[in-house]
Amino acid sequence: MIPHASWHVATVSDTRQETPNARRIVLEIPDWPGNEAGQHLDIRLTAEDGYQASRSYSIASSGDARSIELAVDRVPSGEVSPFLVDDLMTGDALEVRGPLGGWFVWRPGQSSERPVQLIAGGSGVVPLAAMVRAHRASADATPFRLLYAVRSPDDVFFREELARESDDDGPGAVRVDFVFSRRTPEGFPRPAGRLTRDLLGELVLLPERNPRVYVCGATPFVEQVLSWLRELGHEVDDVRAERFGGS
Amino acid sequence: MALITRGFGARGHQRDTRLPPGQTQVEDWPVLTAGATPQIDPEVWEFTVTTEDGNVVRWDWDSFRALGLEDFTVDIHCVTHWSRLGMSWRGVPLDRVFEHVETSYDYVMAHSYGGYTTNVPLDELLDGQAWIAFEADGEPLEAEHGGPARLVVPHLYFWKSAKWVSGLEMIPQDEPGFWEERGYNLHGDPWTEERYS
Numbered sequence: 001m002i003p004h005a006s007w008h009v010a011t012v013s014d015t016r017q018e019t020p021n022a023r024r025i026v027l028e029i030p031d032w033p034g035n036e037a038g039q040h041l042d043i044r045l046t047a048e049d050g051y052q053a054s055r056s057y058s059i060a061s062s063g064d065a066r067s068i069e070l071a072v073d074r075v076p077s078g079e080v081s082p083f084l085v086d087d088l089m090t091g092d093a094l095e096v097r098g099p100l101g102g103w104f105v106w107r108p109g110q111s112s113e114r115p116v117q118l119i120a121g122g123s124g125v126v127p128l129a130a131m132v133r134a135h136r137a138s139a140d141a142t143p144f145r146l147l148y149a150v151r152s153p154d155d156v157f158f159r160e161e162l163a164r165e166s167d168d169d170g171p172g173a174v175r176v177d178f179v180f181s182r183r184t185p186e187g188f189p190r191p192a193g194r195l196t197r198d199l200l201g202e203l204v205l206l207p208e209r210n211p212r213v214y215v216c217g218a219t220p221f222v223e224q225v226l227s228w229l230r231e232l233g234h235e236v237d238d239v240r241a242e243r244f245g246g247s
Numbered sequence: 248m249a250l251i252t253r254g255f256g257a258r259g260h261q262r263d264t265r266l267p268p269g270q271t272q273v274e275d276w277p278v279l280t281a282g283a284t285p286q287i288d289p290e291v292w293e294f295t296v297t298t299e300d301g302n303v304v305r306w307d308w309d310s311f312r313a314l315g316l317e318d319f320t321v322d323i324h325c326v327t328h329w330s331r332l333g334m335s336w337r338g339v340p341l342d343r344v345f346e347h348v349e350t351s352y353d354y355v356m357a358h359s360y361g362g363y364t365t366n367v368p369l370d371e372l373l374d375g376q377a378w379i380a381f382e383a384d385g386e387p388l389e390a391e392h393g394g395p396a397r398l399v400v401p402h403l404y405f406w407k408s409a410k411w412v413s414g415l416e417m418i419p420q421d422e423p424g425f426w427e428e429r430g431y432n433l434h435g436d437p438w439t440e441e442r443y444s
Binding site for chain 1: 249250251252253254255256268269271277278279280281282283284327328361362391429430442443444
């Protein structure tokens, strides 16, 4: 049972452009109880006239810190995300409730018997990036791999954090594989194209290694990946999946 | 008194009174599931109600639907803040099911193919408050939306409306199901925002 989730006042302490469509937002929350890698929160915005809107967002950071990071993608027809990406400024205050979710989480130091395979579609990388960062921060020995399906190099979230893994030759580094659907960086070994079942089979840990698999992305992406994983011989009943879309 | 966020809401809004607090209306139908999507063939589908002492009342696809299908139109509210208003469904009201069940227990644990569970008090499933639905928007329920059959309890948050429902287990006291054990509210009333425990 997670502790009682209540509303907290959060102050924006920093923001920066994550991609042309997304923004990294750092929130200071004096009474934040800390959170695990993979959890999410609700954000509530209140207008002068009392109108309120709330949305759920994955948290890109984890641990005991009173400062947390989000990376928010702009949903063009949305009501909350365009405000967060385009209008929110340092010093602004909003309300958050959380941390939420005790299922789609990875805890360092728990068990390194099963390697971990993370599979991200687009902005679904956010909770998985929290896991990659927690893995590094704790120097956990669990073998980790991340498959990140994304439109183009410009759309990559957590560029520095992921480069740090790719540039590290040590055994503890997370292996990061990209699949670019529209455009690849120069010299990339594969042409641009959507993820296929064959490519998925090539880029994820083999079923024989009994990986703990986390998949996060838009609903069609997650459904497609789950059915391919099943066809590739993975035990999909214990795959942890987080879907988003529609709202 | 809620905290006002500078600059938010300048565009002006008209709020539909059918929307509970914290909800936004959507026109499409988002999918949220904890794991993989089970594929269940109506040929092998069955529905059971398990009562005291392990007594089981059992129906197959045809006999269950023969209990009496009806059309109903309801609003649904997901805990992730979306609502769909005026959605049309077709299914068997649980009142028809419980005409064939003898029980003195007051609580129900719904079970699904794939292992999902969720708890609901019995008196919130009767009197036209809940259905086992086979169609939505005029089409057979797709697997990703819980087809071939799902529980629909529209007055509670939609995680209570178990997808791929396989049966109901009568229990003497209220107990948490899958999401309720993971921090979600035991009851789940959208009008009082019973989202989390």
